[in-house]
Amino acid sequence: DTGVSQNPRHKITKRGQNVTFRCDPISEHNRLYWYRQTLGQGPEFLTYFQNEAQLEKSRLLSDRFSAERPKGSFSTLEIQRTEQGDSAMYLCASSLGQSSYNSPLHFGNGTRLTVT
C-alpha cells in the first residue's frame, strides 16, 4: 500500500505526558495537512505544510501543539502536556501540486489518541 501512512495507530497516554505522531505522505506529494476528528464530527483542519514550510496553523492548534516536516517528506505532530480534551483521531493527508482544486487530498488511517 503506497498510501499515506500514520504511526502509531493507537496511543493511550496519561494526562500531562507528551506524545508524538508520525505521518509519511504519498511519495512526492508536496502538500501535507494535519486534521483532528472527534466522535460524530468531521475532520477539523490543524495545520498545513508545503514541502518543508509550515504555511498555516488553525486557531485550534494551541501552543502545546507543534508540527514539523524537516525534509519535506514525513511529518511529526507533537502534543505537550496532554489534556483529556486532546483525545481524538489525528488524521494526516497529502496531495500533489499547487491546490486542492487540482489535486485531491488523500488521508491516512489516523492515530487515535486517548488521554486518561
Next chain:
Amino acid sequence: GENVEQHPSTLSVQEGDSAVIKCTYSDSASNYFPWYKQELGKRPQLIIDIRSNVGEKKDQRIAVTLNKTAKHFSLHITETQPEDSAVYFCAASTPRTGGGADGLTFGKGTHLIIQP
C-alpha cells in the same frame, strides 16, 4: 472562514432506494467540493468531487450536483447497497492567496444506513 452545514445527520433507506445528502457552504470563493466516505475505524476515502465550473458530475451510482448561486451541493446515491453504509462527509475548499492552505472545511457528516 468557510462554514459547511450538512444534512441530515442520519439517513436510513431501504436497499435499492436512493439516498440524498445535502450541504451548504458560506464562502462564495470556494471552488472545490469533494465527498468522502468513512467506514468505522477507517480513513476518509474520496468517492467523488466537483469543481465550481461544473454543475453536475456522475460516476456510476453516485452523482453530485452543485448550485453556486444558492451555495449548496448534494450527493445522490442510487440503487443503494449494504456496502454503501458508512458516514459521508462533504467538504469545501477555498483558494487562498499568499501560499496559505486551501485545506478542506468539512461538514459534520451523515450516517447512512442501508436497511436490507
